[in-house]
Amino acid sequence: MASHSVHLPLITILHHSVIFLVLIKIPSCLSANDAYRNCGNLISCGKITNLGFPFWGKNRTKECGHPLMQLICEKEIGYITIKDVQYRVLEANPDSHTLKITREDYLQDFCQPKHVNTSLDTQLYVYESPYQNLTLSYGCTRSESLPTTVIPCIGEDVYSQIGSLAVVSCKTSVVVPVPLSLVEINDFTKVHQAITEGFVVRWIKECNKCESSGGVCSIEGSSQQTTCYCRDGPCPNLSPDIKTSSGTSEFIEN
């Protein structure tokens, strides 16, 4: 009888510590494994194939990319949003980290764009190809000093000019990047074509070292740091945001 009174509490303690271990261990294991498994999924959508970090969307959950780099896929067309402007993704090249994009509002209706300038989030994208700014001005009062009329929209004319200086006598103006080859800015067909053919941007966030070692990148929480996950869990030495050497040691290397 005495032996029972010794063994029972021991079993109870073991029992409790197993529950304790289960509660503590499993969630952290799952999140590392989830990141590894889930962020290994790549996005395919129409002409877009195998797009991974820093994008998320479809079966890549939010932590598999940058919060502002969601790719939405609708009817086999991919869309991204940069600074409140929605773009249709015409081409994606994961190897060169480039996307060819065009403003969706201009594809829908040239006369009624969102009246928001085209500007890149410079933390995330840069222009890859040379371009020039074209300013389209809306709601203008007719005057002789106005630049060339592009298209008579219902109730108002739209004026175009190269550069990003707004026309004073117009209500709003919208700057759009167009290829350097566009010279005939008074020819509606050419202007329309130049805008809708889009422009190429390159994304900055990378995960090269991690991916080439078989890992996947994930961005979690408020730190917005990119963490590399390998099969067995985080492998911080492969994470792009973590500097393994300081600026001074880089000088020594060179």
Ligand SMILES: *[C@@H]1O[C@H](CO)[C@@H](O)[C@H](O)[C@H]1NC(C)=O
């Ligand atoms: C994720 O989506 C891709 C393409 O749509 C598909 O090939 C892949 O099987 C999906 N993976 C999972 C885990 O659902």
Ligand SMILES: *[C@@H]1O[C@H](CO)[C@@H](O)[C@H](O)[C@H]1NC(C)=O
């Ligand atoms: C677009 O940019 C031009 C010049 O940079 C500015 O004058 C104009 O007000 C801007 N348009 C909008 C809609 O913000």
Ligand SMILES: *[C@@H]1O[C@H](CO)[C@@H](O)[C@H](O)[C@H]1NC(C)=O
């Ligand atoms: C286009 O305009 C933006 C401001 O609206 C400016 O920052 C940029 O340098 C311009 N690009 C070119 C090629 O002129």
